[in-house]
Every structure is written in C-alpha cells, then in structure tokens.
Amino acid sequence: MAAPVLSPSARGFVPLQLVERTNRRTPNTVALGRAPRVHLWHIGCQMNDADRERLGGELADIGCVPEAALEDADIAVLITCTVRQKAEQKVFGKFRELVSWKRARPGRSIALTGCMAVEHGDALLARLPDLDYVFDVREPDGFLAKLQAMHAIDLDGPLPLPATDRLSAFVPVINGCNEMCTYCIVPFVRGREQSLAVDEVVAHVRRLVDRGVREVTLLGQNVNSYRDPRSGARLPDLLRAVDAVDGLWRTRFLTSHPRNAVPALFDAIAELPTVCEQLHLPVQAGDDALLRRMRRLYTVAEYTAQIRAAAERVRPRLAVSTDIIVGFCGETESEFAGTERLMRELQFDTVHLAAYSVRPGTAAARRPDDVPLEEKKRRLNHLLAVQREIAAERNRQYEGTRVEVLVEGVSEDGRPYGRSREGKVTWLPAGSATPGTLVAATVRHSTAWQLHADPAAA
Numbered sequence: 032m033a034a035p036v037l038s039p040s041a042r043g044f045v046p047l048q049l050v051e052r053t054n055r056r057t058p059n060t061v062a063l064g065r066a067p068r069v070h071l072w073h074i075g076c077q078m079n080d081a082d083r084e085r086l087g088g089e090l091a092d093i094g095c096v097p098e099a100a101l102e103d104a105d106i107a108v109l110i111t112c113t114v115r116q117k118a119e120q121k122v123f124g125k126f127r128e129l130v131s132w133k134r135a136r137p138g139r140s141i142a143l144t145g146c147m148a149v150e151h152g153d154a155l156l157a158r159l160p161d162l163d164y165v166f167d168v169r170e171p172d173g174f175l176a177k178l179q180a181m182h183a184i185d186l187d188g189p190l191p192l193p194a195t196d197r198l199s200a201f202v203p204v205i206n207g208c209n210e211m212c213t214y215c216i217v218p219f220v221r222g223r224e225q226s227l228a229v230d231e232v233v234a235h236v237r238r239l240v241d242r243g244v245r246e247v248t249l250l251g252q253n254v255n256s257y258r259d260p261r262s263g264a265r266l267p268d269l270l271r272a273v274d275a276v277d278g279l280w281r282t283r284f285l286t287s288h289p290r291n292a293v294p295a296l297f298d299a300i301a302e303l304p305t306v307c308e309q310l311h312l313p314v315q316a317g318d319d320a321l322l323r324r325m326r327r328l329y330t331v332a333e334y335t336a337q338i339r340a341a342a343e344r345v346r347p348r349l350a351v352s353t354d355i356i357v358g359f360c361g362e363t364e365s366e367f368a369g370t371e372r373l374m375r376e377l378q379f380d381t382v383h384l385a386a387y388s389v390r391p392g393t394a395a396a397r398r399p400d401d402v403p404l405e406e407k408k409r410r411l412n413h414l415l416a417v418q419r420e421i422a423a424e425r426n427r428q429y430e431g432t433r434v435e436v437l438v439e440g441v442s443e444d445g446r447p448y449g450r451s452r453e454g455k456v457t458w459l460p461a462g463s464a465t466p467g468t469l470v471a472a473t474v475r476h477s478t479a480w481q482l483h484a485d486p487a488a489a
C-alpha cells in the first residue's frame with residue numbers, strides 16, 4: 032500500500048534531509064570497540080547499483096566497514112526503488128526480515144535510502160516502528176555525520192576498500208530526469224538532470240581501470256541528454272573521451288530516450304572500438320495515441336525510423352533492447368495490438384515488460400487506472416510469450432557466427448561464462464577460458480536467453 036502523497040522533497044525536487052526517530056532513544060548506541068559494520072542491500076535500477084558502490088566508499092572513508100554480511104553487521108542500509116508498487120512491496124518484505132535481526136542484538140539499527148526515501152520521507156518512520164533513519168542517497172552527509180557522532184570512539188579514520196575482482200562497473204554520468212512521462216515517478220525522486228563533467232567521468236573510469244575493471248556502463252535515467260556543464264560536450268563526445276582510456280576494453284551506456292537518440296550516437300557505436308554494439312532504447316508502447324497519453328513525445332514511425340537507422344549504421348549487427356508498459360490508463364485492445372505489432376516488426380533482442388502501476392503524484396495518477404489487473408497480467412503474459420519466440424529467433428541468427436566474450440566467471444560445473452559485445456550471456460566449454468580474458472568464439476547453439484559457443488582456433 033503506497034502513501035497517497037509525495038513527501039515535500041519529492042514534490043519540490045529537493046534533496047531530503049536526514050530524518051531520524053526523535054521520540055525515543057533508539058538505537059541505543061553501544062561502544063563496539065571496533066569499526067561499525069554496515070550491511071548494504073539494494074533493489075531497482077543500475078543507478079542503485081552505482082549508489083551502493085559510492086555509499087560503500089563513503090562509509091569506508093569515515094571508518095565503517097561496508098558490505099558486511101548481515102549476521103555480522105551493526106547497521107543495515109536499504110537502498111530502495113519506487114518505480115512500481117511491486118518494488119516497494121519487496122522493500123517492505125526485506126524490512127520485515129530485518130526487524131528480527133535488529134532485535135537480536137542491542138545497538139543494531141536500520142536505515143532506508145534510495146528512491147522510496149525521497150518519495151515517502153519521514154512518513155516511513157511512522158509506518159515502520161523499527162526504522163531508525165531515512166536519508167537521501169544523493170546527499171548522505173547528514174547520515175554519515177550521524178554515524179560519526181554516534182560511533183566516535185569506534186572510528187579510526189578511513190578504511191581501505193576491500194579488493195574487487197569485478198570486471199564491469201557502472202559509472203553515473205547524468206543524474207535525474209527532465210522528461211515528464213506521465214506514469215513515471217523517477218523525476219520526483221531523482222530530481223532534475225545534472226551532468227558530470229567529461230574529465231570527472233574520465234578520471235572515474237581511469238580509477239576503475241586501475242583497479243582491474245575492463246568494462247564500464249555509463250549511466251543516466253536519460254543518458255543521451257548528457258551535456259558537460261562547462262564545455263557542452265554531448266554523449267557521443269563523452270563516449271569518445273572514455274573510449275580513449277588505456278586498458279578499458281568495453282563501454283556501454285544506459286538508458287537512452289528516443290527523443291535524443293541522434294545519428295552521432297549511432298556513429299559513436301559504429302566507430303569507437305570499445306563501445307559495444309548494443310542499444311537500449313525504451314519505446315514503452317506501440318501506438319501514437321497511447322504514446323501521447325504517456326507524454327513520450329515521439330511517434331511509432333519516428334521510433335521505428337531511429338531503430339532502422341541505428342541498425343543500418345552499426346554493421347554487421349546491433350543488439351536492441353527496449354522497455355514496454357502494458358495496461359496503461361485507457362489502453363484499448365487495438366492500442367495493445369499496436370505494441371505487439373511493433374515488437375514483431377522490430378524484433379528486439381530483449382524487452383523489459385512491466386504492468387502499469389499507478390505512482391502517487393504523477394500526472395497519470397489523476398486518470399482512472401482502468402485496465403483491470405487480470406487484464407494487465409494477460410497482456411503481459413501474452414507479450415512475454417511473443418518476445419520469447421522473437422528472442423529465440425534473434426539468437427538463432429548468431430549460430431555459426433563469431434562473438435567476443437568477456438569471461439566473467441566459471442559455473443559450478445566448470446563452464447566459463449560471460450557476455451558478448453552485444454550483451455548476450457554466452458557459455459563456453461569447461462576448461463576453455465579463464466575469467467578476466469576476452470575470448471573469440473563461434474556460436475554453436477542458442478536459446479532465447481543465452482548463447483553457447485566454442486573458442487575459435489587462434
């Protein structure tokens with residue numbers, strides 16, 4: 032059950048101040064005699080992955096141990112998502128698990144941050160009696176200062192971050208979103224668009240590469256409206272600068288809005304060696320009237336032309352993925368049929384399908400949510416089945432062709448796996464490759480979700 036209104040911060044697009052319980056003395060601060068350990072948990076989009084990483088670094092900077100296992104931890108931090116009601120339900124479920132964890136030992140505390148924190152603000156403290164802190168992950172200073180004040184005698188200055196063997200990392204390049212898609216709460220909880228400068232991004236990527244990262248994904252809710260606040264450089268320019276970082280093998284970017292998907296972007300994919308042949312371009316719906324009600328500001332024909340232009344420019348192949356919402360306010364059978372038609376016509380590699388979920392405070396929340404839940408589910412399942420076939424067919428076209436696999440790990444049965452440049456999960460025969468290497472392989476077999484390939488003879 033979602034709160035009916037947005038918190039003042041979400042309504043005003045301003046960062047939320049730290050809120051904590053003031054009516055009773057909880058948590059009791061107990062001297063630990065060691066650095067406090069923090070358990071981090073997150074859900075939601077890649078932005079939250081990146082926020083978790085950053086928060087972990089900031090916690091280590093003040094002397095806390097980030098990424099502790101729950102049973103060892105003193106503080107649990109939930110980094111939450113509010114894009115659909117289901118995401119919130121998962122957070123409340125996780126919270127219920129944490130209540131017994133907290134009560135098992137005095138001095139434990141629970142903090143909630145991420146998008147639900149901005150959406151609900153201090154209303155969460157009233158609703159969840161065992162919650163101690165709510166803070167804005169974009170501005171964690173108040174929370175960090177609180178930890179410093181409470182654990183002053185346990186904190187001994189910065190701790191080294193644990194070593195990482197990660198090959199891939201997310202790099203935020205633009206935060207927030209200025210679009211106002213009528214169904215979407217993201218602009219309210221993430222605020223207005225704000226880009227980092229090209230040199231900041233490049234410096235971040237260099238640091239990651241020095242730590243062994245080989246693949247970066249540049250992130251933004253609306254990544255292709257990226258604009259360097261000083262030089263005015265756009266995403267294709269940024270891609271060029273990142274591509275030039277020594278030791279980086281692969282660059283990806285997420286999420287593009289069709290409104291700003293320009294030919295220069297497709298040129299960058301085609302021309303820059305590290306930029307992978309993959310485009311995630313959410314369409315949301317395949318009917319012009321429906322797109323207008325969603326305030327997506329493009330037509331089906333314009334979107335189709337963009338995908339065709341991109342595929343034409345990026346040869347021999349480009350993997351294209353999209354997001355689609357079913358059951359939006361007033362979605363008729365014939366509008367829904369338009370979405371299916373578009374999927375069949377464009378043959379996406381991957382489609383993230385979601386049933387429309389009313390979000391408080393959004394423009395669409397003022398319209399009747401008139402497609403019954405059962406019908407939403409039916410439409411969703413129908414498109415899932417359609418897409419399963421399309422994905423299987425797309426992947427069949429890879430059989431007999433060459434892919435480049437960045438080997439990320441080895442499964443329990445000894446088979447190395449990783450992703451192709453197109454972002455396809457690819458399995459290799461046991462013993463044929465080691466993690467951290469790039470392997471050229473020929474696809475032997477495929478399913479709707481995966482490729483199976485054999486290393487090509489050198």
Ligand code: SAH
Binds near residue numbers: 287385
């Ligand atoms: N900035 C991206 C993604 C934002 S959220 C974009 O513009 O596409 C990720 C996806 O969640 C969206 O693409 C949309 O498909 C889905 N989504 C957002 N709000 C939703 C809602 N209220 N109900 C169902 N799905 C939603």
Ligand code: SF4
Binds near residue numbers: 210211212216252
């Ligand atoms: Fe939401 Fe639209 Fe912004 Fe994407 S572009 S985050 S769907 S408002």
Ligand code: F3S
Binds near residue numbers: 075078
């Ligand atoms: Fe969810 Fe926030 Fe991302 S609402 S989808 S975690 S920006």
